[in-house]
């Protein structure tokens with residue numbers, strides 16, 4: 001949709017020239033990108049993004065899975081402006097700032113039992129790296145343990161992760177990720193890991209789902225028996241592997257993983273970067289199976305989708321292993337310049353308050369029903385292999401007669417371009433179209449989003 005009274009065509013042309021000349025976009029094949037004239041966003045209103053040509057787009061993927069309340073939300077804008085009038089940034093290295101303390105109190109109260117300490121960083125991958133380093137160091141420093149390299153019990157230097165996992169794009173997080181096209185090239189740089197598969201949810205076939213659950217829990221148990229003495233942690237995306245293409249796990253798998261972690265004395269590291277803040281129906285996904293992980297990582301929706309911030313929460317037991325005289329060398333030597341940035345923490349506090357005040361979780365459960373109903377007709381489309389959904393997270397997998405489309409067709413991407421022509425921004429993961437409306441989005445906009453997706457799939461996937 002184009003707004004009438006804006007004549008910004010020249011500006012937009014110049015922006016496009018400079019974009020093509022100067023900016024290298026992440027996870028983006030640049031040759032194709034430069035041909036596509038992607039929207040250059042200059043403005044936003046509510047749940048819409050507006051580009052330099054004045055075209056308005058419904059933000060159907062929460063600006064890469066982070067937006068919670070829409071854009072230009074008065075309460076969050078005011079919180080950031082209020083903080084700007086005090087101080088924009090000051091370090092957390094040996095100092096503190098008020099918003100990071102207040103936010104820590106809120107997070108400790110709202111997250112599962114036992115997570116009482118908050119370590120800040122500034123993106124999801126960094127938050128996961130923090131968790132990996134803490135887990136590794138913890139096992140060396142907890143009472144009765146041996147330092148790496150000294151004799152005694154084996155060093156805990158391995159992590160277990162799951163097939164399909166995505167935890168970020170840094171060297172450490174690629175090591176525990178398993179999406180081949182993101183990591184294979186870098187294999188020589190990555191550390192060795194132990195991995196297995198997750199049992200998938202099989203809607204309407206509880207027997208098949210529980211068979212899968214038993215099978216993969218058994219496999220996991222076998223790996224624990226083999227490796228538990230050298231495992232520093234099991235890293236999981238609770239309930240849904242998002243970047244795998246919205247792969248929903250079998251009910252109770254997370255709880256089984258937690259049970260095995262406790263039995264074998266291995267830390268459970270829950271990456272709720274994508275699933276946190278209401279996307280699966282509860283504030284945190286772990287709540288649904290009554291699981292209290294040893295480490296929990298939050299980012300993306302933490303600030304309502306406004307500013308970069310991540311938090312790695314840990315138990316007292318883990319934190320205590322890092323205490324002692326400075327000369328004892330137990331300090332966690334990690335932290336980035338903008339760790340615990342006051343503006344980002346102020347935005348996060350405002351967002352958390354809005355989630356309650358606006359009953360966002362209640363809205364999100366209504367949206368989950370709307371998404372399922374509105375997308376139901378697509379299940380009959382011959383080129384739709386599967387629709388996977390948990391809460392407001394949806395993946396629509398496209399294939400032709402059960403076979404993947406040739407990769408050069410970029411069929412998933414073509415569907416998102418068709419959506420864009422209809423005024424909706426979405427992003428695909430290979431041949432999976434991911435819908436992730438903001439949990440606070442009004443129902444009518446979700447209906448519109450689904451209609452556009454249905455029409456775009458029908459146009460492209462023939």
Ligand SMILES: Cc1ncc(COP(=O)(O)O)c(C=O)c1O
Pocket residue numbers: 123124125126128166167168169237242243271272273274275299300
């Ligand atoms: C589950 C999960 N973990 C980690 C990350 C990495 O977060 P970031 O892109 O902020 O580094 C992502 C990003 O999509 C994610 O989905």
